[in-house]
Amino acid sequence: MTTGADKLPETSMRLLEIFAAMMGQRTTVATAESLGIxxxxxxxxxxxxxxxxxLTLFERTGRxxxxxxEARSLYEEIRPLFGIVRSFGMRARDLRNGRVGRLRVISTPPPGYSLIPQAMRGFLDTRPDVTVSFDVRRLGNVLSAVQTGxxxxxxxxxxxxxxxxxxxxxRTGQMVALLPxxxxxxxxxxxxxxxxxHERFIGIDQESHLGRMVAQAFEDAGVTYHPQLETRYCQTAASLAANGMGVCIVDPWSAHPYLAEHAGGQRLVGRPxxxxxxxxxxxxxRRxxxxxxxxxxxxxxxxxxxxSLDYPGLERPESALSPET
Structure with a gap:
């Protein structure tokens, strides 16, 4: 059975903080200033x-x-504790300021190969202790990954x-035709x-969202949609067009690298x-x-x-919708 004399004292962290500060300052005035009390x-x-x-912890000698x-002995016991507390505070500060941690990012190909690298560059340049996992997938996979965490x-x-x-x-844009x-x-x-x-047309796989949009555009115009070439991604269609394989309709993000001022092959222009x-x-x-x-x-x-993007087919950024609440 534990007696009153053997019972451990219930000492608060605040009292230990005052004690530790006093060990360094040696005056109550300086200790108060260091703690802001x-x-x-x-x-x-x-x-x-x-x-x-x-126990008696301090004895007055002059001022x-x-x-x-006993105080010196106890102080040696709690010094590691305050190291842990300082590390905890620094970690909390870094987390608050976004200096440490890990992010998992996923995107469909068009913004994944244009927008996301630009955003990551500025983000990671000043955050060496942050790691990012990045994947490029189809829209259904992107939504599933976000929904499931x-x-x-x-x-x-x-x-x-x-x-x-x-x-x-x-940003909101308009699909563009890529032409020589x-x-x-x-x-x-x-x-x-x-x-x-009457052009050799490069189509997008209609299993994809953008492919269905292109096919629907032809249907809405009452025009037969009959691509001679068909590919899964807009970037591939743009690359084929840049290599003289025909014309295509793609999104502005996919078109941009293949326009005249950027492309290394055949110069293309984008027209909404x-x-x-x-x-x-x-x-x-995740909701x-x-x-x-x-x-x-x-x-x-x-x-x-x-x-900051300025691509043919993109509306001005101020026309974007506000975040959903």
């Missing part, structure tokens, strides 16, 4: 600690309080908000899909479709889950990078 609070804390421990042998944030192209995720419209720079249609500001019926064929670049997060400080900072980088 009043001098009477320091004196009262020391008296309370001595009462709890049943200073000298620690007793396998990814912290996703970015993809779609034509509107999607259920079961929190979505934010980053000397093509007759390149002189026009916009291109009608009907004008492409004359008929409405809008496409939204959207950012997705109902609070964002970490690190995620908030990276999402802000994505917004900045998206607003």
């Amino acid at each position: 009043s001098q009477p609070a320091v004196s009262a804390g020391l008296r309370q600690l001595e009462t709890q421990l049943g 200073h309080l000298e620690p007793t042998l 396998q990814a912290d944030v996703g970015v993809g192209l779609t034509n509107g908000r999607l259920p079961n995720v929190t979505s934010e419209d980053l 720079h000397d093509h007759p249609l390149a002189r026009d500001a916009t291109v009608k899909v009907g004008a492409l019926t 479709l004359a008929q409405p064929c809008p496409i939204h670049c959207m950012m997705f997060t 109902g889950i609070p964002h970490s400080g690190l995620l908030k900072i990276f999402m802000a980088e994505i917004r900045r990078a998206s607003a």
